Amino acid sequence: MLPKKVKKRASLLAIMLLVSVTGIFFILQSLNQNILYFKSPTDIKNNQNINFDKKIRVGGMVKKDSLIIKEEEIKFIITDFNNELNISFSGTIPNLFSEEKGVVAEGKLQDKTFFIADRILAKHDENYMPPELKDMMKKNAE
């Protein structure tokens, strides 16, 4: 059998761990909305009390064939495949920004369907492959 002292230390550690895990769990639960780096178009649609003066971030996929580039302004639609949001932006865009790729826009909502961004970040997905393979996949798809 283990000595009494060892048992005491083990139970002390277990209780401490349990308490801190539950504590951190509840902290993260209550902070859930703040930990989300961006909101999806569905979140915005379902949210009843949106503060239109506050800067927020929205994210999703750039919808296919929605990108319109004018002289000073870029317009596109982001989608989470359920709901959509129109984005307008003027400024420089990151290299990886393109249609059917993830994007995060920072700015203010004008109304529930229109968003003016003042910063665009490209979101990279988890797929890595050489360019030749991508060309082959495109050919197969056609």
Next chain:
Amino acid sequence: MLNFFYNSNIYNWLGRLINFINSIFFPFLLVGLSFALIFSPPDYLQGDSVRIMYVHVPAAWIGLASFTCIALLSIFNFIFKIKNLILITKSIAPIGLMFTCIAIVTGSLWGQPTWGTFWVWDARITSMVILALFYVIFIIAHKLISKEDKANKISSLIAVIGAINIPIIKYSVEWWNTLHQPASIKLTGESSIHSSMLMPLLLMFFVLILYCALIFLMKYKTEIIRIKKKNLKRL
């Protein structure tokens, strides 16, 4: 059999192991780097900036794995008071801190060309910074608290509390919306990284593990020398 655990025996073995790793480390490093930087293909989207990943991903893995080791050993140390484990955790900590910082810095350098920003406070990146802070606190606890017993106890508790952060880092990309992409390599199921890029990645991981082992053994040796100076035959 138990003789093996006498520090003077461990000490002899440490010397031999260090020499062995020293002799194979540089050839492996050359092969790994040449595959990662020259022979592997560029990515279809990111181009050559994908090569940062060959350091970033192994560094992040090692950062997480080191802290997990420290936490597990600290639990055993806290319950059973095995002093040798303290020497081991003390030797792992600086390596883990270094690789966590490398992961953060390389990630930030990669973020600029791909995301368009050096830094964002999303869940993955913030939790990684917290991990680095835990390493710092762990190391500082040993330096600042002069009473050895107390320092061991407190640093063990820090490691156990910090261990809660590890699953948070791992699953942050799944639980919350983050700018950081989800894991490409999964324990179960197919990985979404092409095999021509996976091979150099695993090779670089092996090379960095060798480097970690080298630094760890050297640090462990110094810790044993420090004990020997106190004229203790055995812990």
